[in-house]
Each structure stands twice: as C-alpha cells, then as structure tokens.
Amino acid sequence: MALYSEKVMDHFRNPRNVGVLEDANGIGTVGNAKCGDIMKIYLKIEDDIIVDVKFETFGCGSAIASSSMATELIKGKPVSDALQLTNKAVTEALDGLPAHKIHCSVLAEEAIRAALEDYEKRKAAAQ
Amino acid sequence: MIYADNAATTKMSKTAIAAMLPYLEDVYGNPSSLYVTGQKAKEALENARVAVARCIGAEPREILFTSGGSEADNQAIRSAAAIGKKAGKTHIISDAIEHHAVLHTLKKLEAEGFAVTYLPVQENGIVDPAALEEAIRPDTCLVTIMTANNEIGTVQPVRTLGEICRRHGVLFHTDAVQAVGHIPVNVKDDNIDLLSASAHKFHGPKGVGFLYAKRGVRLENLIEGGAQERGLRAGTENVAGIVSMAAALEEAVGNMAQNSVRLTHLRDRLIAGLSDIPHSVLNGDAAQRLPGNVNFCFEGIEGESLLLLLDDKGICASSGSACTSGSLDPSHVLLAIGRVHDVAHGSLRLTLGEDATEADVDTIIEAVKAVVAHLRSFSPVWRDLCAGKTAFIL
Structure with a gap:
C-alpha cells in the first residue's frame, strides 16, 4: 500500500497551476515555515469569475497536491462558488488523504479563502 | 533502485x-x-x-x-x-x-x-x-x-x-x-x-x-x-x-576495515557533491561520523516531498521533517544541533550500504540537485529568500 492515492501522487508529481500570477488581484498566504507548510494562492478575478489561479507551496506531498487540486476546483468558477470550497471537497477530489494529512486540505481551503478576502478588500478599497 | x-x-x-x-x-x-x-x-x-x-x-x-x-x-x-x-x-x-x-x-x-x-x-x-x-x-x-x-x-x-x-x-x-x-x-x-x-x-x-x-x-x-x-x-x-x-x-x-575505507570515500564524495547545492549544510561532524552517513538540510524546501520525488527516481532515503516523523516537530536531533524549525523541515538523510558504488553516489547527487531545484521553483519560502524579503539562514 502506498502512502498516498494515485490522485494525490499525480497532483504532487505534476502540480496544476503552479507558479506566480503577476497581475493577480487577490493573494492569500497561510501557514508558516516553522510548522513546515506554507501555501500562497494568486487569483485573477474578472466580473466575479476566477479567470486564472496559481499557487506556490512549501510543504509535504499532500500539501502540494492539496494546493494543486484546490486551484483546479475553483478555476473558471464564480467567486461565490470558490467561497463554498471546503477541505472535504479537496480531500474527496484527491481520493482521500491519510488522517494525519487532513490539515493540508484545510490549509488549501484557508489559502483560497484568504486570497478571496484579499480580493474583496482590494475591491472595497478601489471603490 | x-x-x-x-x-x-x-x-x-x-x-x-x-x-x-x-x-x-x-x-x-x-x-x-x-x-x-x-x-x-x-x-x-x-x-x-x-x-x-x-x-x-x-x-x-x-x-x-x-x-x-x-x-x-x-x-x-x-x-x-x-x-x-x-x-x-x-x-x-x-x-x-x-x-x-x-x-x-x-x-x-x-x-x-x-x-x-x-x-x-x-x-x-x-x-x-x-x-x-x-x-x-x-x-x-x-x-x-x-x-x-x-x-x-x-x-x-x-x-x-x-x-x-x-x-x-x-x-x-x-x-x-x-x-x-x-x-x-x-x-x-x-x-x-x-x-x-x-x-x-x-x-x-x-x-x-x-x-x-x-x-x-x-x-x-x-x-x-x-x-x-x-x-x-x-x-x-x-x-x-x-x-x-x-x-x-x-x-x-x-570486513569492517575494508568496508569502512571504501564507504568513507563514497560518503565524502556524496558530501562534496551535495555541498554544491546553494544554501545547504551538512549536519553533524564531517570527520567524526559513521562511514556511510550523510545528512543535509536544504533551505526553502520540505523533506517529505523531497523523499517522495527521490523515490520516484528509485532512491530510498529518509528525512527528519515533521511530516515524516508523524509529529508536529521536526527531528529533535536537528533542533539540538541548532537547526531552526524552518531549516530542519528540509533535511535529508542518505545512509550508504556496503554495496554502494561511485555511480550510485553520482546518480544520487544529480537526483537530489534536480529535486531540490524543482521544489524550490515553486516554494514561496524560497521566493521570499531570493527576493531578499527574508534572510537566508544557511
């Protein structure tokens, strides 16, 4: 038995949406290096639709896979949908995570939420 | 393998x-x-x-x-x-x-x-x-x-x-x-x-x-x-x-005497090769150490992902990161020798066996270099270090 599902390993080996968005209008960072996990999500939102998303992650295999999957789940979706993203949805989409790795999917949910909050803040400031 | x-x-x-x-x-x-x-x-x-x-x-x-x-x-x-x-x-x-x-x-x-x-x-x-x-x-x-x-x-x-x-x-x-x-x-x-x-x-x-x-x-x-x-x-x-x-x-x-000489040579070759990786450090004394033991910390990356990618390349190794220890803290040994948490999470232990060859060592060096570079390429910690937002520890 492998430590992770094939889905997790696929997203870990070939992370989707990896990198930086120079013209992001919503950025969220969660976690800290002391604990061994940091996720940074970049969102490009137009007309309340997430037209592009990228991530950078410092962390274990499941942290990288969770970020990758979370970005896939919100790409092209309305902001209102992205706000509903749960760690459970990320975990399920990855065909499950080991019990002690569930916090990685929580981190992904929090990173997306932080980026969306940043976007709302910027929008409010602009108005 | x-x-x-x-x-x-x-x-x-x-x-x-x-x-x-x-x-x-x-x-x-x-x-x-x-x-x-x-x-x-x-x-x-x-x-x-x-x-x-x-x-x-x-x-x-x-x-x-x-x-x-x-x-x-x-x-x-x-x-x-x-x-x-x-x-x-x-x-x-x-x-x-x-x-x-x-x-x-x-x-x-x-x-x-x-x-x-x-x-x-x-x-x-x-x-x-x-x-x-x-x-x-x-x-x-x-x-x-x-x-x-x-x-x-x-x-x-x-x-x-x-x-x-x-x-x-x-x-x-x-x-x-x-x-x-x-x-x-x-x-x-x-x-x-x-x-x-x-x-x-x-x-x-x-x-x-x-x-x-x-x-x-x-x-x-x-x-x-x-x-x-x-x-x-x-x-x-x-x-x-x-x-x-x-x-x-x-x-x-x-076989100890002959194995020890051979392994020490391979160990030092591995240490020299991995030392080329910027912002890395050998853990433990360079000379007063077991013939086959190599242990490094690489700044800006986490150990478990390093191990998984090395495994993909057919290399079995170990790490003192929290994620591999099953606890929230990285290795107590690395903390005791003064490595801070951020750095201790990015540790790699390679312990060679008597049947290891120079070719194995060179394969490991190339694989580790590639994997560390890959993980750093999308590490927000590494980006901040390179941008001067945070100071390098190693």
Missing part, C-alpha cells in the same frame, strides 16, 4: 540468511528441551553468544539476547536505575540527541522520581566530555550516551566518556545500535558497562539484538516467565535469528 537508508535497516547478507535456515527447517527444537534436537539448538545459541561476545571484546556470559536495540536500551537503563535506587542514587545523565528508546525510557524514570540531566551537544553533534564530568553528581547512578547517532551519524568519544564514568564510579551505557558492525567497538577498551545492539542494522534479521552487561552489573528482567537467558529474559529464544545475527556480525566485523 538505490537503497540509501541503511540506518533504517539493512538488507540481510547471504551469510546471515544461510546461517538461519537450518534452524528454521531442521533444528527447530526448543533450546530448553532435553532431547537431541533441542540441545542442538541450545548449542547453536551458545556458539552464537561466544561469537557475538568475541566481536565486541566481551565474555560470552556478558551477552544477553533480546528482541532488538529498543528492548536492550530499556533493560539496560531500567537495570542501572534499579541498582542506583538501591544505593540511594537517582540521578541519570544523558544527552539531547539520543534515540527515543533511550529518551522515552528516561521520561518514564523521571515520572518515577529520577532526575535526568540532558547534556547539550555541540553544533557538530558531539558531547563535550568536560560537560559530562561537570554534570556528574554524588547521586549519579548512570550515564547513557549513544556511540553513534542514527540521524546525523556523529560518533561520540565513547572511550573518553567511559573513562570519566569509571573514574567516578558511575555505570556507563551506550546505545551502539548504529555503530556495532560498522566501526570498532570494544567494551573493555572503551570502558563500557552496558551496550545495546540490533542485528538488522548490520545485515542480520529484524527482531533480534543483544545487550552486553559487564560482569557484576545486575540486570532486571523486563519480561517475566521462564528461566531463559539465566532468568533475565523470559521467552523461548529466537534461535534462528540469534544464530543469523552472530553470523552477520562476524562477517561485518571481518
């Missing part, structure tokens, strides 16, 4: 496998039985004791067979503590980088009223003998300091530490699980009273080890039952495992 995790366990040698087979197939008698096949098993057991004793400079009666290193550590420490308690001495000295078999046993003893001093180690991972001498009190009953560290491979000045203990009349135990079969260990020359070892670290089977206890050091048994091992360790002996362990140890000790 390149197996570079020999500190975790080793492949059994052909000699060790061949040695155990007769005791699985034909001579399966119980050594406590009086008929011939039982007595043959008993004879094999005692021959193994003689062989093991000879390999570490002990007498056969000073060797007690156990289920492995952890049991030997538990029994050694508990026995010394019991001896101390009878004399009203309840202070123990150890150090910050011991194996959990030692640390957790000491924690239990602390709960039972013992006081334990944990000596710090220097940045190179070595215990300062002067610090040991200073820490010894009139009520010190035991000093337990490992011969070689399982993570960073540092080899302690055991002979000097043992000499200090002897001078002060304090029992000296050493967890030599990583050392026996790899570097010279002689309990008499090294002033050792109690020593733990494990067969699967020197190409023997898992689930078997031994405890050396100097003549006169009274052992307490952890397992109650029959009179096996002179009543000090109940349970029918693992005859095949013990015979195999003795064969593996004799072979390891016989």
